[in-house]
Amino acid sequence: MSTAAQTQSPNCPTVPLSSLDELWFQVAGTRCNLECSHCFISCSPHNDKFGYLSLKTVRRYLDESVEQGVREYYFTGGEPFLNKEMVSILEAALEYGPATVLTNATVFKREWIERLRAAEDASTFCLEFRVSIDGPNSETNDPIRGEGTFERAVRGVGMLVEEGFLPIITMTRVWDDGDDQRVLAEFRSILAEHGYTRPRLKILPRLKIGAEAERTEGYGQFERITHEMMEDFDVSDLVCNHSRVVTDKGVAVCPILLDTPAAILSETLADSKRDFPLAYGACFTCYQFGAICTNPTSKPMEK
Amino acid sequence: MKIGFFGGIYNNYLALEAAITDATARGAERLYCLGDLGAFGPHPDRVFPLLDEHNISCVQGNYDNSIGNDLQDCQCGYTDPRDNEFAQISYEYTYENTSQANRDWMRQLPPEIRFEVYGTRVLLCHGSPRKTNEFLWESATSTHFLNRLADEAEADLILGTHTGIHWQRELSGGRRFVNVGVLGRPENDGATNVWYTLIDFDWSGQGGTELGEYSVEFVPLAYDHERLAREMRDENLPDEFVETVLTGWWTTCLEVLPGKERRTGRF
Numbered sequence: 001m002s003t004a005a006q007t008q009s010p011n012c013p014t015v016p017l018s019s020l021d022e023l024w025f026q027v028a029g030t031r032c033n034l035e036c037s038h039c040f041i042s043c044s045p046h047n048d049k050f051g052y053l054s055l056k057t058v059r060r061y062l063d064e065s066v067e068q069g070v071r072e073y074y075f076t077g078g079e080p081f082l083n084k085e086m087v088s089i090l091e092a093a094l095e096y097g098p099a100t101v102l103t104n105a106t107v108f109k110r111e112w113i114e115r116l117r118a119a120e121d122a123s124t125f126c127l128e129f130r131v132s133i134d135g136p137n138s139e140t141n142d143p144i145r146g147e148g149t150f151e152r153a154v155r156g157v158g159m160l161v162e163e164g165f166l167p168i169i170t171m172t173r174v175w176d177d178g179d180d181q182r183v184l185a186e187f188r189s190i191l192a193e194h195g196y197t198r199p200r201l202k203i204l205p206r207l208k209i210g211a212e213a214e215r216t217e218g219y220g221q222f223e224r225i226t227h228e229m230m231e232d233f234d235v236s237d238l239v240c241n242h243s244r245v246v247t248d249k250g251v252a253v254c255p256i257l258l259d260t261p262a263a264i265l266s267e268t269l270a271d272s273k274r275d276f277p278l279a280y281g282a283c284f285t286c287y288q289f290g291a292i293c294t295n296p297t298s299k300p301m302e303k
Numbered sequence: 304m305k306i307g308f309f310g311g312i313y314n315n316y317l318a319l320e321a322a323i324t325d326a327t328a329r330g331a332e333r334l335y336c337l338g339d340l341g342a343f344g345p346h347p348d349r350v351f352p353l354l355d356e357h358n359i360s361c362v363q364g365n366y367d368n369s370i371g372n373d374l375q376d377c378q379c380g381y382t383d384p385r386d387n388e389f390a391q392i393s394y395e396y397t398y399e400n401t402s403q404a405n406r407d408w409m410r411q412l413p414p415e416i417r418f419e420v421y422g423t424r425v426l427l428c429h430g431s432p433r434k435t436n437e438f439l440w441e442s443a444t445s446t447h448f449l450n451r452l453a454d455e456a457e458a459d460l461i462l463g464t465h466t467g468i469h470w471q472r473e474l475s476g477g478r479r480f481v482n483v484g485v486l487g488r489p490e491n492d493g494a495t496n497v498w499y500t501l502i503d504f505d506w507s508g509q510g511g512t513e514l515g516e517y518s519v520e521f522v523p524l525a526y527d528h529e530r531l532a533r534e535m536r537d538e539n540l541p542d543e544f545v546e547t548v549l550t551g552w553w554t555t556c557l558e559v560l561p562g563k564e565r566r567t568g569r570f
């Protein structure tokens with residue numbers, strides 16, 4: 001973990017939880033079959049800082065989310081599909097509301113995807129898959145995500161498409177901003193070869209914490225949010241203004257800052273509804289790029 | 304008493320004209336529009352005289368807020384470059400072809416309209432009661448979230464539009480959310496008709512209940528879509544938009560659709 005992410009400035013702005021719209025579940029804790037160099041919470045097969053959530057725990061929070069009026073649910077890790085109860089967890093979530101699962105798509109079993117498709121068909125609500133791939137070929141992706149991972153992820157995407165899902169492919173920008181169009185075009189053609197002819201593609205900015213801080217340079221000393229920066233800023237751009245994340249250690253402020261002990265707020269959702277200081281380097285990226293992790297339901301209005 | 308509710312018009316004055324005639328013939332005594340008068344279609348200024356002539360009260364949509372306040376874009380919040388490019392074409396066309404007087408009028412439209420019918424507290428908004436440009440899709444909105452919105456808004460019947468596809472959900476305590484659909488373009492289902500909503504409020508007064516009852520009817524509406532397509536071509540609007548009018552399939556601004564709604568479309 002980078003020391004920059006831990007340093008707190010004494011007098012920083014705070015953000016209230018205005019409305020608990022999205023509830024995240026750290027279902028696989030920090031366990032992942034991969035060990036990507038840019039992973040913002042340094043997940044790996046050996047990182048057991050955060051553990052799996054059981055179906056029972058997830059259900060308890062789904063129940064509490066009803067009285068809180070949560071709009072939708074997100075499932076992340078690590079790799080959610082390392083959790084043995086993952087399919088049942090998503091089936092349960094679809095009884096409550098829309099669900100999105102963030103996955104690397106490298107460990108799917110056909111039978112799971114079939115069950116999930118049936119669950120979505122039986123539900124009013126949508127099940128979204130967000131698959132992270134870092135570049136349109138093994139040459140760009142594999143040095144970051146590991147040998148052979150491009151091919152495996154694209155096959156995983158193919159399986160989702162065969163079962164009728166339209167996964168959202170997210171790419172962390174590991175190339176120059178000016179190359180976006182070229183990269184997207186290359187992506188479209190490779191996905192079409194795997195049967196995905198109308199792909200939903202989304203480019204994410206890099207978060208310079210965790211393993212990513214070691215890969216690049218981390219946040220500079222002065223990349224912090226100040227009070228002046230908060231004037232005329234719409235706080236609803238920040239995930240912590242409308243989300244919380246359930247971990248095996250309690251309810252945390254956002255899915256990004258898990259490495260920071262102060263991010264764990266409480267045992268229940270009700271008690272997690274308090275202001276949080278924007279004292280961390282990652283907060284600066286959120287400030288610049290907005291709620292990059294969620295599905296779009298609206299941008300701030302100007303007037 | 305029957306009331307007609309129109310969603311986004313998107314410059315489609317031909318559909319608006321047809322909807323007024325249709326709703327009136329079905330007995331609607333009052334008509335409302337839930338905002339987004341401009342976008343997509345041709346000849347923005349042809350919408351306003353119809354609204355005026357038929358006393359149609361309007362909520363301010365995100366489009367009306369943008370055009371009225373001389374903003375740079377429609378505030379739909381697309382991030383996909385292709386979606387943004389097309390959204391910008393309609394936005395600039397609409398802005399340039401809307402008179403100053405109509406822009407001023409849009410600026411002062413209210414973000415919500417409230418009234419009570421036989422004890423039912425009705426709230427008209429554009430996206431959601433709390434935010435003009437919030438997309439409430441059927442598959443992406445939990446019921447307890449809508450209950451919370453209804454609690455916060457202190458309303459029994461919430462009507463919205465903005466997504467372009469009609470749907471409704473029963474909420475706790477006999478309350479209800481209804482997306483009234485849009486007149487501006489078809490619903491991405493391969494049919495060329497558009498949709499509006501008629502609600503029949505009834506005062507039964509029986510059984511000692513305090514509230515009246517109401518029934519919601521989604522009305523499919525045919526209009527001269529071929530003429531609309533011709534006029535759009537004459538105004539040099541993109542072929543992709545014309546295709547939507549003629550086929551009923553959305554070709555642009557698909558990024559905001561949830562997977563479940565997107566799957567049933569063609570693109």
Ligand code: SF4
Pocket residue numbers: 032033034035036038039040041042043044077078079104132145
């Ligand atoms: S970025 Fe995702 S796939 Fe890669 S190690 Fe982290 S959790 Fe696993």
Ligand code: SF4
Pocket residue numbers: 015238239240241253254255256257276278280282283284286287
């Ligand atoms: S990292 Fe982002 S979401 Fe998390 S507390 Fe900081 S600003 Fe909020």
Ligand SMILES: [Fe+2]
Pocket residue numbers: 311339364365366429436464465466
């Ligand atoms: Fe709108």
